[in-house]
Amino acid sequence: MPVRLDRQSADFDQRFRDFLAAKREVSADVERATRAIVDDVAARGDAALLEATKKFDRLDVDAAGLRIAAAEIDAAVAACDPGTVEALKFARDRIETFHRRQLPKDERFTDAAGVELGWRWSAVDAVGLYVPGGTAAYPSSVLMNAVPAKVAGVPRVVMVVPAPDGKLNPLVLAAAGLGGVSEIYRVGGAQAVAALAYGTATIAPVAKIVGPGNAYVAAAKRLVFGKVGIDMIAGPSEVLVIADDTGNADWIAADLLAQAEHDVSAQSILITDSARLAADVERAVEAQLATLPRAAIARASWNDFGAVIKVAKLDDAVELANAIAAEHLEIMTADAEALSKQVRNAGAIFLGAHTPEAIGDYVGGSNHVLPTARSARFSSGLGVLDFMKRTSILRCGSDQLRALGPAAMTLGQAEGLDAHSRSVGLRLNLS
Amino acid sequence: MPVRLDRQSADFDQRFRDFLAAKREVSADVERATRAIVDDVAARGDAALLEATKKFDRLDVDAAGLRIAAAEIDAAVAACDPGTVEALKFARDRIETFHRRQLPKDERFTDAAGVELGWRWSAVDAVGLYVPGGTAAYPSSVLMNAVPAKVAGVPRVVMVVPAPDGKLNPLVLAAAGLGGVSEIYRVGGAQAVAALAYGTATIAPVAKIVGPGNAYVAAAKRLVFGKVGIDMIAGPSEVLVIADDTGNADWIAADLLAQAEHDVSAQSILITDSARLAADVERAVEAQLATLPRAAIARASWNDFGAVIKVAKLDDAVELANAIAAEHLEIMTADAEALSKQVRNAGAIFLGAHTPEAIGDYVGGSNHVLPTARSARFSSGLGVLDFMKRTSILRCGSDQLRALGPAAMTLGQAEGLDAHSRSVGLRLNLS
Structure with missing residues (x-):
């Protein structure tokens, strides 16, 4: 049975903290x-x-x-x-x-002082x-x-x-x-x-x-x-579904199980403001498990790490979603777009009832290598930038060195790095 | 005394490999x-x-x-x-x-199939x-x-x-x-x-x-x-200067020492096609060391890790620069800009005689936190993107799901992930 949490209950904050902190993988000492x-x-x-x-x-x-x-x-x-x-x-x-x-685009510009700056990828x-x-x-x-x-x-x-x-x-x-x-x-x-x-x-x-x-x-x-x-250190996969009373319980259950079938350490979470939907989804999960080839894995994941979280209003769901920072976030609410704009932490967002995560896993076009285990708080899915690097470019003429040099010399001396200061001063006939 | 290498000598390749592989820091077992x-x-x-x-x-x-x-x-x-x-x-x-x-700019577009795609930073x-x-x-x-x-x-x-x-x-x-x-x-x-x-x-x-x-x-x-x-694991700092016969030996020596004064593990390298300049720079380094407050540190760095590499032509310098992948690369040649365009691996490039690295260290505006120890081969200097993350966004309507869904179902089945396939099929009344 998945964890059931209610945002309105007195012990919610502590239980949610424990839920966030729970480890899903035994990190073997390898x-x-x-x-x-x-x-x-x-x-x-x-x-x-x-x-x-x-x-x-x-x-x-x-x-x-x-x-x-x-x-x-x-x-x-x-x-x-x-x-x-x-x-x-x-x-x-x-x-x-x-x-x-x-x-990415390269950049090259000349600032007001005549200094040429930029970068090249x-x-x-x-x-x-x-x-x-x-x-x-x-x-x-x-x-x-x-x-x-x-x-x-x-x-x-x-x-x-x-x-x-x-x-x-x-x-x-x-x-x-x-x-x-x-x-x-x-x-x-x-x-x-x-x-x-x-x-x-x-x-x-x-x-x-x-x-x-x-x-x-x-x-x-x-x-x-x-x-x-x-690249990132990948952890077990996870999906968070935010749905309101308009959600289709069968579709949501299928999406939760598509995550759960990956691995016993995978995690599927539903946050909803509809007690009716929550109950329907739990029933649908059980019904679909009955005929799923990888049912043993999916059931273990759902029972051990699955969660159904009830909130009073969808704004609360957003707040929790930002704390969970899920790899995959499906939003199936009346106005998914508006809700999605409040989300800061998520690897990928799937908008609306007709965008199951499986589309993004295979053929959507966006990358399915996404930050797991709350790392969407600080990292992004795989992309072109992960295979490139940026070289910055700087060019001064003598006028620009005259304009910028004294401040550089001051800071070099303040940091006790006299050779830094000298390398500027020599060129300005100041040392 | 710094290492002296000549690209024309018979044992250059081996000596250059050893030079590249040399460790500059004892990694204590901490x-x-x-x-x-x-x-x-x-x-x-x-x-x-x-x-x-x-x-x-x-x-x-x-x-x-x-x-x-x-x-x-x-x-x-x-x-x-x-x-x-x-x-x-x-x-x-x-x-x-x-x-x-x-x-960075956010992206949102609708493709030919009507699928909405994009990302948000x-x-x-x-x-x-x-x-x-x-x-x-x-x-x-x-x-x-x-x-x-x-x-x-x-x-x-x-x-x-x-x-x-x-x-x-x-x-x-x-x-x-x-x-x-x-x-x-x-x-x-x-x-x-x-x-x-x-x-x-x-x-x-x-x-x-x-x-x-x-x-x-x-x-x-x-x-x-x-x-x-x-962010990156920072190593000791390094500078590579590429100069031709037009180079000012005193200025180059000052830049090499500005690097060397950081730390006994810092590294300063000169590559030049001019034997005359190479000798002049070595002399100028000695002369400037005599009056440098941090001479002990700078001399240790220069003697232990400094290098002067002679090449027959500047194209060879570029090839070596790409292998060295220096944190800082100063180019002081007749056409620094053209030469810089051949450089793939460098944290930052400083163009021309009036752009000592110290300007970039302090007041140029570009970031002085740059990849060290050859990591410019795969990483970039610190920048705004290091403090942001990208969430990808995907939205299908029912028509788009019908267009993309079958391929996703095929791949889900091929990977043995039936619940993936089902999550699409249910929505298309196909399962």
Whole structure:
């Protein structure tokens, strides 16, 4: 049974705080083991990578066999259901169109003092894309990571994907082909992250690593952060639905379960001002669970982490939504647009009854890699900017240096940095 | 003596690789100690924070005494040299003007299928700004961190600064006042980072922590990353000067030393196609060192990490510059602008002989918090976007859901996520 909270009840604040603070994932203490693997690959390169791959993925391959050849990718595409490949292409095109609008503009201007200022954006030279193996191998995620990198102009996109017992998901390879991935290697885990960060004889190093993974992958990304860039540390997925009495209980229940079926740690929350709707949704969830293939996972998630929160008015729902900072926020109210404008913290907002999150997961065009576990308070979904960096540009002539220099000299001296001050003074014949 | 490399020599590639790979900082193993401090503050709040402050900063203060009152800030400003405060105001205004141009635009469009898409930027609710105490307490850095946060619209900017033996730098407090900091607490180290991340009875938690610090501060930021956002992990500073025979050896030497005086781990590099200039610069460095107050630090940096690299042509300099990915790149060549356009990896570029880095450090207007240790390959200097996050927005009507839905259902089924597929199908009367 999900948590039931009522904004009007006397103990609501404390219960809501506890609800927010509850951990949904046991963070296994994998740091020490991860560090050993990362250090080993950094020191011994391919030899360590191959040993770890044999040990963890039960895959005995030599260095030449790490890379997945173009013919193997073509064969994978040929083996896929054509309708699914068409759907991936449809998704790819929409993701590309959306992300093209995120390409940033360079800036260059001359201010009143004649100083030239600005910045220039450029793509990261090489990016590594981690793709999990096994059940969490989602071709849609390959597109969501690879396409923005290609739109950004990244010349080299390297994918790593574990092949436990030699097995790979053909759709993942197909998505990599469609997404413009340049190289694919059949390695995973902390060893793959280390190979991307430090490079081996077979895998040239990249400058940034993105993509979700298990606890070892997350720990490895945290360890190599600084040596290379990383994207966010992904946590379990979550959806928050805000609905009023106009909401369709069956549709809402389906959306809550679409989140819950991801993982037992996933979280589905409904906030509503309608006690009638709340009860109807709970009933509909039970009814739909009865026929859901992944019912065991979805039920565990819903019972352990699901929540139905009753509020007196929708403004209260907004306040709670900003505290929850959900990865996905669906708003199904009479005026969803107006309500959405009060939301500050959310990864993505899905407006109206006909925008189930699943559309955004696959074919809407916006990115489905979004901040989880309340991190929408400080971070954004994946986008083109994550694959670019900004170089600032400054140019003074002698007149401008004369105008700005004295203040710089004053501050250099105030900070005890005389060489700073001198570097200006020499040019102005002041020192 | 700095390293001398010649691009034409037979062993250049290997020597350059070694040069790039050389570590400039001993990374002390502070992780265990840091974790203990962070966990203690997370668990015991103010009590742990006060104990750590007494232990590490020798400052015995109660919870009420942690916050620095407005009157204390006013008194600090009054005690500062008025000319320096004026210079800080000049810098503040230029930083604000520059960063206003970085404010991102929201996007909202309707595509050919009638799907409404877009995104909205919003400021982070609360930001923590770490400011080091002691010799590295730079009022300019307070401005460089606080002003972009205020431009972004962050309502609450909380500064923490250690007060070893009770001492604070009045200019740092003055800069905080000028920069629009909302609250200041006299705490530092890992304990201050933990207080910002987890909150205590006295310090409400923030959503993101920025600012440089020592090894403990860096380790603490790495630990709380995920719970809150963090900026980059700052390393020792570096400058790369590319100059041709038109370069002024004295000015270049002054700029190299301005970098070197920061820290014994700082790095100053000259790349030139002129053997004459290279020799002149080395001589000028020695001459200027003789009278530099921080000569001991600057000489250690120059001798241990400085480098003079001779190239046959300036195109080679660009190639090396992209590999070095310097925090600061000064270009003093006949056509600096053209050369700069080939540079992909640099935190900031300073064009022409009259743009010493010190101008950018203080009063240029662009941010002086820039990616160090080759991280300009994948990250940008601090800016307004670091204090904002993007929420994506998606809206379908029933027609759009009919157009996009089938592909989403296909992909949901292909990924084994039937509830995803159902959430669309139910709305289309397809399931």
